[in-house]
Each structure stands twice: as structure tokens, then as C-alpha cells.
Amino acid sequence: MSEPLVFRFDVDGDDFTSAGQASVQVKKNLRQLGLLPEIIRRVSIAMYEGEINMVIHAGGGKAEVQVDNECVTIILEDKGPGIKNIEQAMQEGFSTAPDAIRSLGFGAGMGLPNMKRYSDEMNISSVVGEGTKIVMKVFIR
Amino acid sequence: MTISTIKELLDAEVLCSEDSLSRHVYSACGCDLMSDVLAYVKDQGVLLTGLVNPQVIRTALMMDILAIVFVRSKMPTEEMLELANENGIAILSTDKRLYEACGILYSNGLVGNKVKS
Numbered sequence: 001m002s003e004p005l006v007f008r009f010d011v012d013g014d015d016f017t018s019a020g021q022a023s024v025q026v027k028k029n030l031r032q033l034g035l036l037p038e039i040i041r042r043v044s045i046a047m048y049e050g051e052i053n054m055v056i057h058a059g060g061g062k063a064e065v066q067v068d069n070e071c072v073t074i075i076l077e078d079k080g081p082g083i084k085n086i087e088q089a090m091q092e093g094f095s096t097a098p099d100a101i102r103s104l105g106f107g108a109g110m111g112l113p114n115m116k117r118y119s120d121e122m123n124i125s126s127v128v129g130e131g132t133k134i135v136m137k138v139f140i141r
Numbered sequence: 142m143t144i145s146t147i148k149e150l151l152d153a154e155v156l157c158s159e160d161s162l163s164r165h166v167y168s169a170c171g172c173d174l175m176s177d178v179l180a181y182v183k184d185q186g187v188l189l190t191g192l193v194n195p196q197v198i199r200t201a202l203m204m205d206i207l208a209i210v211f212v213r214s215k216m217p218t219e220e221m222l223e224l225a226n227e228n229g230i231a232i233l234s235t236d237k238r239l240y241e242a243c244g245i246l247y248s249n250g251l252v253g254n255k256v257k258s
Contacts, residue, residue, distance in 0.1 A: 020199040024224075027202065037205065044203045045179055052196075105192045105200075110176035117180065 004068040005033070011051050011078075013060025016104060022063050023048035033067060035140065043072045043138045046118040049111045050076045050134060056097050056107065057081065058132065071120070074136045082128035090116065142166055142251045144208045144231050147187060150245050153210060153235040156217065157226045164231075166207055169251050171243040175200040187251075189242050193217055198224045207231065212239045 007029055009022035027044040047063065054061040058080020066073040083089050090112050097107030116122050119136035126132040145162040148155055155162065168186040172178050178188060178200050187208040188201055193215045201209050202224075208231040211217060216234060217225075225232050235242055 017195050020196060020203075024199060024202060041182065041203070041205055048199065048203050049176070049179060104194055105173060105175035105196055108174055108176045110174075110180055114176060114179050 004066045004073075006067075007065045009063040009065075011054050011060045011063055011076075013055050013058065016055055016101070019052050019055040020048050023051050026065050029065075030067070030072070035067075035072075039072065039138060039140055042118040043074065046115045046136050046138065047074050047076075049114045050074065050136070052106055053111045054078045054080070056101050061131075070141065071137045071139045074119075074134075074138075076134045076136075077131065078133075079131040082130055082132055083124065083126040084128055086124050086126060142246070142249070144187070144233075146249075147208065147210065147246060147251075148233055150249055151210060151233070151235040151237055151242050153233040156232040156234055157222045158229050158231040161207065161229055161231045164207055166251070169243065169246055171239050173239075178204065187246075189239060189246075191215055191239055193221070195221050195224060197221070198228075198230065201225075201230055202228050208233060210235055210242060212237055212242050 011022055023044050026047055030040045058078035061078030064075040088094055092113045093109040095107050095109035101107035120139045121137040123135045144164055166185050166187045168183040170178055170186055171189040173190055173192040175196055186206050188206050189210045189212055190197055191212050198221050210233045212235055214236045217232060
């Protein structure tokens with residue numbers, strides 16, 4: 001691969017039950033590329049948590065996955081409310097998700113920590129009232 | 142432990158991916174909180190849960206989980222079964238409660254669950 005492969009997705013913010021469809025597709029695509037199962041798993045979990053977050057907090061957004069010889073890069077961008085205090089949001093157990101989401105198995109304050117856990121690099125830039133952009137990298141070698 | 146043995150021990154009904162019953166699982170997780178399931182990688186595992194929505198299947202898919210057991214006679218929707226079937230994830234349903242179902246599997250030797258983050 002000399003040019004990076006790029007997959008783009010619109011994440012629909014209206015329906016929580018369909019959240020995660022882009023991550024399922026990414027997992028399929030990475031399998032077809034023959035990446036190691038461990039790498040595929042890390043990328044897809046990190047992206048899945050990100051996708052869920054975008055649906056819960058930001059009314060959806062855009063996801064892009066780039067694959068080159070060195071790493072898989074996941075870029076998640078939304079025009080949601082932004083994150084007031086990133087340090088606090090990174091703590092396990094801290095959540096601003098509504099109760100309805102908890103009854104669906106999420107919203108326990110594990111999303112961002114899990115994204116960090118499974119990626120090698122994670123960068124969050126967020127402006128309150130404008131949106132959030134998260135870039136995660138998982139190195140292939 | 143094979144998925145087939147889990148079916149027998151829990152007196153469970155197999156709802157899809159019946160051809161995967163001979164596969165082995167080496168770890169298990171009993172949980173209704175999907176983010177906790179996603180927090181720790183377990184190899185070739187089974188997920189026992191009382192939560193019923195499509196995110197349970199997607200979580201299993203992300204984690205390479207081989208089988209899901211729905212406890213307390215909970216039944217997944219057609220959409221969930223389709224998604225599981227497409228991806229070869231076995232779906233079982235038992236009338237046992239989560240605690241009891243986990244205890245039965247644990248006491249029959251499904252204890253291996255080395256956590257690596």
C-alpha cells in the first residue's frame with residue numbers, strides 16, 4: 001500500500017440501536033486487508049466506543065478510517081456540544097450520558113478510557129458549543 | 142468447554158449459528174454493561190447477559206466473542222439473530238438467572254479468564 005486506503009462513514013445520530021454499523025463495516029474491511037486479528041480488534045473496539053459516543057452526545061457525525069503501511073488512523077468528528085473538561089471525561093466512571101442510555105448497556109463512563117486503552121495514540125480537540133474531533137492511531141508494526 | 146456443553150449445562154435453546162456448537166470457548170463474562178465487556182480483551186469467550194438490544198451483538202462482534210447466552214428467558218429480536226448469524230456468533234437462551242448460569246459454567250471448569258488490558 002503506497003497510498004493510504006480511506007473509508008468514510010456518516011454516523012447517524014437519530015437511532016441508538018443502529019449505532020456501531022460503521023465499526024462493523026470497518027472490521028469487515030480490515031479483515032479483507034488481512035491485518036492481524038489483534039490489530040483489527042483494537043481498531044474496531046476503539047472506533048465502536050467513539051461511534052457510540054457520537055450518537056449519545058453529539059447527534060452523530062463523521063468517521064474516517066485511513067490504513068497505510070504503518071498504522072490505522074481513526075478520525076471522528078462531530079458538531080455536538082463539545083467536551084467541557086477533557087481530563088474529567090477521561091476518568092473511568094465519569095459520564096454525562098442520560099439514564100436511558102445506561103439501560104441500554106452504555107453510558108457508564110468507560111467510552112473515552114476504552115478508546116485510549118485500545119489505541120496507541122489518541123488526541124482530542126474539542127470546543128464547547130462547536131464540536132469534538134478525536135484522532136486515534138493503532139500501529140500495525 | 143464447547144458451546145455444545147454450555148447448551149447442555151444451562152439447558153439452553155440454540156437460536157442461531159448451530160454449526161458452531163463444536164467450537165471451544167476458554168473464557169466467560171457475565172455482564173449487562175457493554176462498556177465493561179469492551180474494557181477487557183478475552184480470547185474466544187462467551188458472553189452471558191440479560192440485556193437485549195443490537196449493541197449486545199455488535200459488542201460481541203467487536204470482541205471476537207464466539208457465543209452469547211441470554212439469561213432469564215430473554216429472547217433476541219430477528220434483527221439481532223440475523224446480525225449474529227451473519228457473523229457466526231452462536232446465540233443461546235436459558236431460563237436460568239445470570240448468577241446461576243455463570244456459577245454453573247464456572248463450577249464445570251470454565252474459569253480461565255486471564256485479564257489482559
